[in-house]
Structures are given as structure tokens and as C-alpha cells.
Amino acid sequence: MAETLVTLEHIEKKFMKNGASEQVLRDINLSIEKGETVSILGKSGCGKSTLLNIIGGFYEPSSGDLRFEGEQVTRPSRRAIMLFQHYALLPWRSVLKNVELGLEPEGLSAEEQRERAVRYLKLVGLNDSLHQFPSQLSGGMQQRVAIARALAIRPEMVLMDEPFAALDTFTRYYLQDELLKIQEQEKTNIILVTHDIDEAVYLSDRVFIMDANPGRIRRTIPIELPQPRDRSHSDFQHYRKMILDEFDLSRQEESLEYNI
Numbered sequence: 001m002a003e004t005l006v007t008l009e010h011i012e013k014k015f016m017k018n019g020a021s022e023q024v025l026r027d028i029n030l031s032i033e034k035g036e037t038v039s040i041l042g043k044s045g046c047g048k049s050t051l052l053n054i055i056g057g058f059y060e061p062s063s064g065d066l067r068f069e070g071e072q073v074t075r076p077s078r079r080a081i082m083l084f085q086h087y088a089l090l091p092w093r094s095v096l097k098n099v100e101l102g103l104e105p106e107g108l109s110a111e112e113q114r115e116r117a118v119r120y121l122k123l124v125g126l127n128d129s130l131h132q133f134p135s136q137l138s139g140g141m142q143q144r145v146a147i148a149r150a151l152a153i154r155p156e157m158v159l160m161d162e163p164f165a166a167l168d169t170f171t172r173y174y175l176q177d178e179l180l181k182i183q184e185q186e187k188t189n190i191i192l193v194t195h196d197i198d199e200a201v202y203l204s205d206r207v208f209i210m211d212a213n214p215g216r217i218r219r220t221i222p223i224e225l226p227q228p229r230d231r232s233h234s235d236f237q238h239y240r241k242m243i244l245d246e247f248d249l250s251r252q253e254e255s256l257e258y259n260i
């Protein structure tokens with residue numbers, strides 16, 4: 001039987017806005033199994049990033065219960081690492097030093113730290129760029145450095161907030177494939193916030209569809225397709241259409257790039 005990694009029960013989140021309390025998340029209930037990749041999909045402002053930040057322990061929920069392997073989450077930990085759209089690399093440090101920096105709190109020897117950083121940079125295909133600086137790399141390569149930096153910490157869970165949104169379609173497809181390979185090898189759980197329906201269907205075991213005002217999970221869709229998936233296959237289109245229907249977008253399908 002699958003083991004549960006994360007559970008959220010009755011999670012609510014309110015923010016103060018212009019002196020008034022605004023409910024951003026309402027009664028979020030979900031659980032994520034070990035080894036799963038899940039996506040959170042919803043329109044802008046529905047609370048996806050807030051939910052991701054709560055799962056990572058970066059925001060405290062206003063009420064409800066959040067557990068990581070049965071333990072209550074009250075603060076961020078190195079078991080769950082956040083990966084952002086804009087890489088957050090230090091421009092004055094080489095690729096290798098950027099990854100090593102993330103390892104400093106691990107208390108490794110200098111040699112172990114270097115070996116670990118090189119191993120993960122190789123995993124993302126950057127063995128020839130170890131001594132380059134971020135400004136010398138393409139956006140896709142910079143995001144690979146950020147992925148290597150996150151994975152080198154060996155977290156159980158990587159939280160990704162629209163990680164490929166700033167990249168062109170070809171680079172995005174390439175990195176999605178890389179991510180699947182890495183996930184298979186490292187067995188890291190991935191929780192992905194995205195606007196991109198195609199990306200959610202391509203990568204996920206399950207897709208959580210969110211409604212807005214206040215943010216809540218309307219539907220959970222298991223993507224029962226074997227990996228690797230074929231974006232042009234009719235079964236893939238079936239899931240894409242199912243999600244487009246959720247957002248009442250089907251009739252405009254021809255003119256859409258499947259981003260919401």
C-alpha cells in the first residue's frame with residue numbers, strides 16, 4: 001500500500017488586506033503519497049502559491065492541520081525545497097559554487113560537498129558548465145542549476161512554483177522530460193503549481209483543480225496514463241479536454257495554447 005507523505009486537513013488561510021481579513025484558502029483537504037508528482041492548477045489569484053507555501057511550512061495556515069509523514073509542520077525544513085520561476089542564483093558565484101552554497105548547512109567536508117554538487121550538476125547535464133557564471137547560461141540552463149541545487153540537498157519533496165513559465169516551449173518540454181528522468185531516478189516527490197494544462201497532464205499522477213474566492217479544491221483528476229506520455233495521443237487529449245471543460249474553455253480550444 002502507498003505510504004502517505006503529506007496530509008492537509010481543513011486548511012484555511014486568511015490574509016489582512018487593506019485592514020480587512022480576506023479568506024484566501026477554504027477547507028483544503030488532500031493527501032499526497034510517497035513518490036507522487038501532483039500539480040495544482042487554477043486561475044491567477046486562486047491561491048495556488050499560498051497553498052504551496054503552506055505545504056512547505058513557509059506560511060502558517062490560519063487553521064487546520066498539516067502533516068509531513070505524520071508530524072505536524074510548523075516551519076520550513078530542508079525536507080521540502082522550493083524552486084521558483086526565476087532561478088534565484090547568485091550571479092557572482094560559479095554554477096558549481098551556487099550548488100555548493102546550498103549544501104553548506106549539511107556539514108559535509110569540502111570534498112564531499114564538491115562531489116555532491118558535481119553529481120547533481122551531472123544529473124541535469126551541466127558537467128561542462130561547472131565553472132561558468134549564471135549570466136553566461138541560457139534561462140533553461142539556469143533553471144537546471146536551480147534544480148541541481150534543490151536536489152543536491154536530497155529533499156523528500158520539491159515544491160515548484162511555475163518553474164518553467166519563463167522558458168520557451170522547446171526548453172520547457174526538454175526540462176519536463178529531464179524532470180521525469182530525475183524523478184524516476186531520485187524518487188523525489190514533486191508538487192507543481194502551474195498555469196499550463198499541458199504541463200500538468202504531462203508530468204502529474206494527479207491534478208488538483210482549484211476554484212477561486214476563496215481558493216478551494218474543486219476536483220482531483222488522476223492521470224492514468226503510463227510514462228513517458230505522448231502529447232499528441234488521443235488519451236492525452238482526453239485529459240486535456242477534461243481539464244479545459246473544468247474551466248469552461250473547450251469551445252475556444254483551437255485558439256488556445258492551453259495556458260490559463
Ligand SMILES: Nc1ncnc2c1ncn2[C@@H]1O[C@H](COP(=O)(O)OP(=O)(O)OP(=O)(O)O)[C@@H](O)[C@H]1O
Pocket residue numbers: 015016017024042043044045046047048049050051
Ligand atoms: N503575503 C500576502 N499578504 C496578503 N495577501 C496575499 C499574500 N500572498 C498572497 N496574497 C493574496 O492571496 C490571493 C492568492 O494569491 P496567490 O499568489 O496564492 O495566488 P496564485 O493562484 O498563486 O496566483 P498566480 O497564479 O497569479 O501566481 C491573492 O488575492 C493575493 O493577493
